[in-house]
Amino acid sequence: MELWNTVVEGTVMYAVLHPPNFAAQVAAQQRPELRKRAFALVDGEPPTEVVVAANKAARSGGIEAGMSRLQAETVPGVIILRRVQKDELTAEAILHTIACMFSPRVECVESDAGTYALDIRGMNGLFGDETQLANKLRRRIMTAGFLANVAVAENFDAAVCLARGRTGVSVIPSGQEANALRDLPLHVLNLSEDHAETFKAWGIRTCGQFAALAEIDVISRLGPGGRQLHALARGEWPHLMFPMEPSFEDTLVERTELDFPVEALESLLFLLRCMTDVLLERVKTKARAIASLRIVLKLDGGKRHERVVRPALPLQDTPTLLKLLQLDLETHRPGGATVGLELYAQSATPYRAQHGLFLPQAPEPGRLEVLLARLRKLLGDERVGSVELKDDHRPNAFRIVPFAPAPPKKTDQPSFSVATSLRVCRPPQAVSVILVANTPARVFWDNQRYAVREIAGPWRVSGQWWSEANWCREEWDVRLETQDTERVCRIAYDPRSRCWYLQGTYD
Amino acid sequence: MSASAAIRLQVETALAKRVPAALTLKIKQAPELFSTGIGEIDAVLGGGIPRGSITEIAGAASTGKTSFALSSIAAITQSGAACAWVDVSDALSPESAAAAHIVMKRLLWLRMSSDRKKPAADMPGSRLEQALTATDMLLQAGGFAAIVLDMSDVRPQDATRIPLQHWYRFRLAAEQARTALVLLTQTPCANSCAALALRSEPASVRPFSSNGETALFEGQRYRLVRERDRNESSALHRKKLSTRAEWNSGTPWSRVR
Numbered sequence: 001m002e003l004w005n006t007v008v009e010g011t012v013m014y015a016v017l018h019p020p021n022f023a024a025q026v027a028a029q030q031r032p033e034l035r036k037r038a039f040a041l042v043d044g045e046p047p048t049e050v051v052v053a054a055n056k057a058a059r060s061g062g063i064e065a066g067m068s069r070l071q072a073e074t075v076p077g078v079i080i081l082r083r084v085q086k087d088e089l090t091a092e093a094i095l096h097t098i099a100c101m102f103s104p105r106v107e108c109v110e111s112d113a114g115t116y117a118l119d120i121r122g123m124n125g126l127f128g129d130e131t132q133l134a135n136k137l138r139r140r141i142m143t144a145g146f147l148a149n150v151a152v153a154e155n156f157d158a159a160v161c162l163a164r165g166r167t168g169v170s171v172i173p174s175g176q177e178a179n180a181l182r183d184l185p186l187h188v189l190n191l192s193e194d195h196a197e198t199f200k201a202w203g204i205r206t207c208g209q210f211a212a213l214a215e216i217d218v219i220s221r222l223g224p225g226g227r228q229l230h231a232l233a234r235g236e237w238p239h240l241m242f243p244m245e246p247s248f249e250d251t252l253v254e255r256t257e258l259d260f261p262v263e264a265l266e267s268l269l270f271l272l273r274c275m276t277d278v279l280l281e282r283v284k285t286k287a288r289a290i291a292s293l294r295i296v297l298k299l300d301g302g303k304r305h306e307r308v309v310r311p312a313l314p315l316q317d318t319p320t321l322l323k324l325l326q327l328d329l330e331t332h333r334p335g336g337a338t339v340g341l342e343l344y345a346q347s348a349t350p351y352r353a354q355h356g357l358f359l360p361q362a363p364e365p366g367r368l369e370v371l372l373a374r375l376r377k378l379l380g381d382e383r384v385g386s387v388e389l390k391d392d393h394r395p396n397a398f399r400i401v402p403f404a405p406a407p408p409k410k411t412d413q414p415s416f417s418v419a420t421s422l423r424v425c426r427p428p429q430a431v432s433v434i435l436v437a438n439t440p441a442r443v444f445w446d447n448q449r450y451a452v453r454e455i456a457g458p459w460r461v462s463g464q465w466w467s468e469a470n471w472c473r474e475e476w477d478v479r480l481e482t483q484d485t486e487r488v489c490r491i492a493y494d495p496r497s498r499c500w501y502l503q504g505t506y507d
Numbered sequence: 508m509s510a511s512a513a514i515r516l517q518v519e520t521a522l523a524k525r526v527p528a529a530l531t532l533k534i535k536q537a538p539e540l541f542s543t544g545i546g547e548i549d550a551v552l553g554g555g556i557p558r559g560s561i562t563e564i565a566g567a568a569s570t571g572k573t574s575f576a577l578s579s580i581a582a583i584t585q586s587g588a589a590c591a592w593v594d595v596s597d598a599l600s601p602e603s604a605a606a607a608h609i610v611m612k613r614l615l616w617l618r619m620s621s622d623r624k625k626p627a628a629d630m631p632g633s634r635l636e637q638a639l640t641a642t643d644m645l646l647q648a649g650g651f652a653a654i655v656l657d658m659s660d661v662r663p664q665d666a667t668r669i670p671l672q673h674w675y676r677f678r679l680a681a682e683q684a685r686t687a688l689v690l691l692t693q694t695p696c697a698n699s700c701a702a703l704a705l706r707s708e709p710a711s712v713r714p715f716s717s718n719g720e721t722a723l724f725e726g727q728r729y730r731l732v733r734e735r736d737r738n739e740s741s742a743l744h745r746k747k748l749s750t751r752a753e754w755n756s757g758t759p760w761s762r763v764r
């Protein structure tokens with residue numbers, strides 16, 4: 001146990017960068033003319049906006065956090081600005097990038113915006129000793145336009161407290177955390193309002209005064225929270241570092257620039273195969289699969305051609321993904337030569353299914369996706385899929401939706417009589433009709449003369465009368481016959497165009 | 508063991524590496540059948556249309572081919588399997604399909620180009636060629652319990668001109684994929700490749716009803732004739748089946764009345 005402590009305590013070192021008054025710093029960085037003037041930032045929904053930050057000049061003029069906008073406006077010479085969260089996020093990203101230059105293990109201190117803790121173990125060879133590293137880090141941050149306190153300590157929270165409370169660079173030697181924190185005010189411990197009130201009542205103002213109290217007495221009065229604060233004040237609270245890792249999805253990008261423009265799709269597919277392989281390998285290391293691929297072709301002349309291929313199920317199969325890409329690009333060809341390729345992948349949990357011996361037959365998802373892509377290429381996007389009826393009585397009131405058969409499952413068969421089906425003419429075919437007593441008696445269609453043997457109708461239907469797309473027609477069911485054939489059809493009369501149409505044949 | 512049996516065993520053993528069981532008759536498995544959803548027709552067909560084979564239904568317009576096919580597809584999709592409808596003339600009515608109780612999500616509808624004036628403008632080949640290619644793709648991909656190739660509006664002279672090699676290819680692919688391929692045509696064109704050949708024709712005319720004050724088209728009566736059934740000689744068909752059946756279909760509004 002002693003050996004374990006020695007090894008850990010002797011090796012871990014944390015550097016914490018803390019930009020004080022971060023929101024005000026960001027505002028001043030965005031608008032440099034504010035640096036020499038007093039300003040305050042307000043946030044919240046009007047008219048209940050409150051002051052969230054102010055620069056030193058404004059604070060000396062009487063501005064305090066928590067004041068309402070109206071109160072802040074009464075202070076002369078203070079500019080009131082709205083807080084811009086987007087700028088703060090950008091500034092945080094800049095500070096994070098700088099922190100990543102000094103250490104691969106960086107943790108964000110969530111209680112303070114823009115504050116980052118770096119594990120600087122083993123960085124001596126690159127940046128010198130702790131003091132040199134801290135100075136270099138601070139200078140780098142200043143170059144980016146921010147002022148930051150940098151503290152280095154073996155204890156994570158001691159470094160955080162020191163960065164909050166002491167300006168400039170502070171390096172605490174090993175085992176001297178309590179001494180270093182002794183003179184710092186208690187607010188560096190990030191106290192809750194209740195605890196702050198309690199300590200004020202006790203007359204305790206510094207960490208040293210608090211650390212001098214007996215731990216048992218503190219726990220008996222403040223509970224477990226008091227124990228943590230006491231350990232923080234002594235610089236002894238243990239912390240397990242959780243380094244920020246770059247988003248896995250952000251890493252699923254492959255880019256290639258070409259030396260000369262390429263028009264042939266086959267050449268691009270050769271490159272795409274390599275890029276897909278790389279992405280798939282990366283995805284497989286996390287035991288995941290590719291849910292979608294977004295390909296961006298940079299075209300000669302500055303244009304971009306972007307396509308997204310989204311298999312029905314996440315795939316781990318390069319040939320299938322490549323075939324889908326190929327079919328999609330063949331269907332939607334880029335309008336020029338390609339000078340660059342970007343391939344973005346989105347990962348998902350791989351599809352796993354336990355098929356049953358006695359389940360009904362269903363297409364295998366991977367093969368089905370390629371099949372549908374091929375059929376779309378052959379017939380067109382709008383001619384392949386399942387049909388979904390619209391809530392409309394207009395002819396052809398349906399939409400085509402992607403074919404995604406539900407999991408095989410038996411349903412009870414309702415016992416209905418067999419329905420007479422209509423074979424629809426798309427588009428409706430114009431026919432000539434002879435009327436007798438306002439009823440069709442003869443129909444001429446497709447160079448044939450049909451006599452109307454039986455007739456039912458007219459069925460008057462209309463819709464969309466409230467818009468320009470209004471429609472109406474009179475439908476008749478007719479049994480037509482010639483000398484040797486007979487057929488039952490539906491014909492319709494359109495009063496607007498005064499034309500007769502054959503809508504379909506019952507079969 | 509008799510002498511002939513011994514000789515047969517000897518020959519089979521000698522040829523075992525080249526022709527397994529050379530002198531033993533292959534036991535023909537009873538075909539798996541899909542119910543058509545029409546009791547009268549199932550009775551004539553011994554249970555339904557065969558799986559892994561081509562079923563050809565030929566007949567003129569208004570003889571019930573589409574109603575028969577939709578009823579069969581409805582029964583198959585309700586059993587949980589996926590089906591496809593290759594529509595050469597883009598003539599399928601989704602309302603009729605819904606009225607036949609097809610599970611729409613399990614039906615893949617392929618519509619050939621209906622632009623009759625310029626079929627080859629932006630599409631490769633004519634509608635019939637597209638349909639044959641699409642059917643081939645579906646059969647090769649597998650996974651569909653039934654595929655309907657609807658050529659009802661294709662002229663007989665065009666249908667009979669389809670090279671026989673297509674039907675041979677489809678027969679083999681359907682057998683491997685265990686798919687029931689249903690052809691709807693005006694005249695038989697698959698010839699011997701079809702395991703089951705049916706002819707549809709109009710039965711006695713069912714007049715429009717004049718039950719109320721207005722006449723109403725309530726349905727049709729059709730006749731289906733079994734012209735050839737390759738599985739008919741199966742030992743499983745103990746009793747002699749009839750070759751023709753008559754059946755009724757009703758319009759959706761007749762169910763309301």
